[in-house]
Amino acid sequence: MSRTVLRRVQLVLLSAAILITGLCAILVAAAWRNDRTIDADRGTATAEVLSAGPRRSTISFYTTDGVNHNPSVGVLYPSELSVGDRIKVEYSRSDPELVRVAGRSAVVAVVPAASVAAGTWLVVGAIMVLLAVGHHRGDGSRPESSPDVPRTVDP
Secondary structure, X not given: OOHHHHHHHHHHHHHHHHHHHHHHHHXXXXXXXXXXXXXXXXXXXXXXXXXXXXXXXXXXXXXXXXXXXXXXXXXXXXXXXXXXXXXXXXXXOOEEEEEEEOOOOOHHHHXXXXXXXXXXXXXXXXXXXXXXXXXXXXXXXXXXXXXXXOOOOOO
């Protein structure tokens, strides 16, 4: 692999790692924004879990004005819910589609996002090191003999 190709591959890897890290930061920032929106005009209710999954759970709840809501995007921070559970939720009274499990916040999004970012940098770093080592082994820039081995001179 030529030096130019190696440099381009490294730039692509670096760009991908920066992009993934940026997306993780945006994810956490969006979770904080959603929490602030809910906290600014908070309503509380008891909801029934209609479907449950580790990343998305759907619920049904009634607001204080008696209107039934089934948020299309589900509930925020849905881990450890089971179908049929009755849970306390907090929602934005100005936008009842924005609802989270009571007592949970964006803090639960930090560890997974940070783990993805850290894992990305570990993988990209390892690949970049392997590529650089492979390139230096194959380009002839290494001396013929090791500095630890004394040179012999023919008489």
